[in-house]
Amino acid sequence: MNRKAAILPGNIKTFLFFSGPATFVFFTVVILPFLFGIYLTFTNWDGIARTYLYVGFDNYVSAFQDQRFWNSLSLTVRYVFFVVLFTNIIAFLLGYVLSSGVRAQNLLRAGFFTPNLIGGIILGLLWNFIFSEIFTFVGQNYGIDFLSASWLGRPDMAFWALVLVSVWQYSGYMMVIYIAGFMNLPKDVLEAANIDGARGIGRYTRIILPLMLPSINICVFLTLQRSFMVYDVNLALTAGGPFDSTQLISMYVFEKAFLAQNYGVGQAQAFFLFLVIAIVTVTQIYFSKRREVEA
Amino acid sequence: MESKKLMWNIIKAVLLIVAAVFFIAPFLLVVYNSVKPTREILENPLALPVIFNFTNFVMAFEKMRFFNAFVNSLIITTCSVLITTLFASMHAYSLVRNKWKINRVVFLIMVASMLIPFQAIMIPLVSIYGTIGFFNSKTSLIYMYLGFGASMAVFIYHGFIKSIPLELEEAAMIDGCSKYYTFFKVVRPLLKPATMTIAILNILWIWNDFLLPSLVLIAAEQRTLPLSVFIFFGTYTVDYGLLMAGLMMTILPVIVIYIIFQKYIIQGVMQGAIK
Numbered sequence: 001m002n003r004k005a006a007i008l009p010g011n012i013k014t015f016l017f018f019s020g021p022a023t024f025v026f027f028t029v030v031i032l033p034f035l036f037g038i039y040l041t042f043t044n045w046d047g048i049a050r051t052y053l054y055v056g057f058d059n060y061v062s063a064f065q066d067q068r069f070w071n072s073l074s075l076t077v078r079y080v081f082f083v084v085l086f087t088n089i090i091a092f093l094l095g096y097v098l099s100s101g102v103r104a105q106n107l108l109r110a111g112f113f114t115p116n117l118i119g120g121i122i123l124g125l126l127w128n129f130i131f132s133e134i135f136t137f138v139g140q141n142y143g144i145d146f147l148s149a150s151w152l153g154r155p156d157m158a159f160w161a162l163v164l165v166s167v168w169q170y171s172g173y174m175m176v177i178y179i180a181g182f183m184n185l186p187k188d189v190l191e192a193a194n195i196d197g198a199r200g201i202g203r204y205t206r207i208i209l210p211l212m213l214p215s216i217n218i219c220v221f222l223t224l225q226r227s228f229m230v231y232d233v234n235l236a237l238t239a240g241g242p243f244d245s246t247q248l249i250s251m252y253v254f255e256k257a258f259l260a261q262n263y264g265v266g267q268a269q270a271f272f273l274f275l276v277i278a279i280v281t282v283t284q285i286y287f288s289k290r291r292e293v294e295a
Numbered sequence: 296m297e298s299k300k301l302m303w304n305i306i307k308a309v310l311l312i313v314a315a316v317f318f319i320a321p322f323l324l325v326v327y328n329s330v331k332p333t334r335e336i337l338e339n340p341l342a343l344p345v346i347f348n349f350t351n352f353v354m355a356f357e358k359m360r361f362f363n364a365f366v367n368s369l370i371i372t373t374c375s376v377l378i379t380t381l382f383a384s385m386h387a388y389s390l391v392r393n394k395w396k397i398n399r400v401v402f403l404i405m406v407a408s409m410l411i412p413f414q415a416i417m418i419p420l421v422s423i424y425g426t427i428g429f430f431n432s433k434t435s436l437i438y439m440y441l442g443f444g445a446s447m448a449v450f451i452y453h454g455f456i457k458s459i460p461l462e463l464e465e466a467a468m469i470d471g472c473s474k475y476y477t478f479f480k481v482v483r484p485l486l487k488p489a490t491m492t493i494a495i496l497n498i499l500w501i502w503n504d505f506l507l508p509s510l511v512l513i514a515a516e517q518r519t520l521p522l523s524v525f526i527f528f529g530t531y532t533v534d535y536g537l538l539m540a541g542l543m544m545t546i547l548p549v550i551v552i553y554i555i556f557q558k559y560i561i562q563g564v565m566q567g568a569i570k
Contacts, residue, residue: 011395014474018389022382022445023401029442030408030416037419045422094314097307108311110557112318117549117560119503121521125528126321126542129535133340134324168318173564180565218568229412232505236525250414254506257418267418274415281410 041268059264060272068244069269072252073276076228079163079248083227086167087174088219092212094171095178109179112172120169124236127165128152131237155245158238162246165233170226174219181215217288221281228277249273322546329539336535351540358531359541363516364523365548371433371508371519372501375440379448379497380490382441387452388478392464402453405446413443413506421510431513439511440501448493451567455489456482488566495563502549520545 041059045052063069098109115123132150139147151157185208193207231250234240240247240255247255253273257266328336329351331344355361390398420439429435459482467477505521512518518526524545531537553560 011393014389014393015395015397017475018385018478019398019401022386022441022449025382025438025442026405026408026445029420029439030411030446031404033416033419033423034408034411036423037416040419040422090314093310097311102307102311108315109561110553111315113561113564114318114322114550114553116564117499117503117553118546119505119521121503121505121525122542122545125524125538126325129538130321130324133336133535137340172318176561176564177568180568222568225412229414231414232521235505236528253414254417258421263418263422270415270418274410274412277412278410 037267038271041264041271043264045263055264059268063265063268063272066265066269069252069256071244072247072249073273075159075245075247076249079159079166079230080224080227082163083166083170084220084223086163087170087223088216090167090171091174091219092178092216094175095182098175099179099182109176112175114172115169116173120230120232121236123165123169124233127161127168128237131161152238153242155242158242158246162234162238162248165237166227166230169233170223174223177219177222178212178215181212185211213288213291217285220288221284224281224284225277228273228280325539325542325546328535329543331536331539333534333536336539340535348536351536352544355527355537355541355544358537359523359527359544360515360518361523361541361544364518364520367433367517368502368520371436371440372498374433374437375444375501376494376497378437378441379444380493383445383448383493384452384483384486384490385478386445387449388456388482390449390453391456392461402449405449409446409450417506417510424511430511431517433517436508436511439507440497443507444497444500447496451493452486452489455486459485491559492563492566495560496567499560 042054042056043052044055044058094112098105098112102108131152135147136150138144139149151161189211190207193203198207229250230248231254234246234248234251238246240251253266253270256269257263260266324340327344328340330347330349331342332348332351335342335344390402424430424435429438463485464477464481467481468474472481503521504519505525508519508522509525512522524541527541528538
């Protein structure tokens with residue numbers, strides 16, 4: 001048997017049997033639409049017509065001249081920044097406290113994770129009720145001004161409502177990953193540091209934080225990826241409103257393509273979004289891998 | 296020193312309690328508002344219910360076509376997970392054990408594809424499968440979940456299979472097992488931990504997914520649970536008693552399953568992240 005050889009007739013059967021189904025479905029569902037999508041950006045297809053024309057880079061030109069697209073993209077970047085920041089701080093602290101052996105540790109872990117079992121749509125609807133009925137009720141009855149008008153109706157606050165719900169949703173998930181990280185901290189290194197006299201703040205910034213970098217990197221990567229692509233919480237909580245003040249990029253692209261029937265431009269923007277996400281995440285992985293320390 | 300430690304412990308406890316309230320309160324609000332009539336909710340959404348009234352549930356169950364949507368979600372999630380774990384494990388096994396050039400290329404493409412956000416392919420996906428009429432059925436949705444879930448599953452299996460000693464399979468081969476038999480009887484049982492991880496991550500994703508089913512499933516009787524809840528909320532916008540009962544019914548089964556399998560779910564998430 002020549003394992004290193006190129007495919008022989010007998011091997012084709014093996015390949016088709018083991019890899020055939022997964023490879024075929026994967027290529028038809030992911031790769032084919034991806035390539036076809038790039039092709040679409042060079043046409044003026046409206047989603048219905050049977051014939052369409054090549055338009056060269058026209059779609060990209062109109063995509064980049066679209067002021068609302070840039071508004072939505074910069075809003076998304078702002079959203080991603082705050083969600084990644086707050087989620088990771090909260091999750092890190094929760095993970096730290098809940099791996100230090102407090103009472104009811106397992107119950108609390110399970111509790112904080114709960115929002116992740118329930119989809120974004122349902123969480124969005126749930127918080128929609130809380131923002132529009134509970135908070136306003138509390139605000140009006142106890143004279144708390146910043147709660148008395150629903151955040152969801154105010155262009156300046158709806159964004160923060162969205163950030164709040166997303167942080168609430170992701171924190172529990174990231175907390176679990178941080179807990180795994182804290183529990184796998186090498187005991188001998190911690191002990192050695194202790195003997196060498198690492199105390200107080202130094203113990204955290206010089207010893208624990210560098211050892212936790214792999215977990216931090218994973219969590220930042222996951223929150224980056226998820227918050228960039230968020231759609232369902234956005235739809236169920238604010239639906240982009242009021243006055244487009246919370247229309248994140250996924251929703252914008254969706255509406256551009258399917259509601260405004262502008263497939264070529266929508267897909268050009270979606271493709272640009274892919275490039276942005278790819279560049280951001282690959283850079284993040286590249287730089288963070290270099291800073292990880294070997295324990 | 297002692298008092299400093301006590302202080303620290305008190306701070307920790309307060310922090311935890313505040314966080315716990317913040318995480319749990321939204322669910323509790325749904326629970327007790329779901330048995331109140333809408334009028335009472337609007338008067339005071341914080342008040343505890345005076346009498347327990349289950350008419351909300353009966354109404355919501357009917358209006359949401361809850362049973363129908365629940366069964367749809369169940370079928371789609373179960374089939375997708377079974378198919379994905381089966382085909383992905385076969386594929387990953389062959390990728391690890393047969394060092395052909397094509398295998399390396401396919402694996403590389405799959406790993407790279409994990410960077411593609413769904414939004415970047417959703418428009419062409421709709422135009423391709425909409426045109427050939429492969430839409431609006433559970434089968435097409437399951438097919439797509441296999442396609443979208445394959446790369447991550449293959450990636451996790453790939454890492455796992457690499458750690459399985461080859462000797463085991465060689466022994467089986469010497470004993471006269473074919474490579475198919477070796478895989479299904481010797482290798483696949485060993486993959487159980489990886490299968491659990493993949494199944495959990497996929498269940499969490501597929502059960503709750505909204506965007507893909509909202510594009511693929513158009514007919515009312517095909518809707519999954521998130522779809523039907525969303526449409527239900529759109530129809531009865533201010534009838535809060537009804538809406539809360541609807542939410543409650545959607546959340547409850549998940550919580551029950553969670554309480555039973557909690558340990559595995561948390562472990563699955565940890566394993567999945569490390570990979």
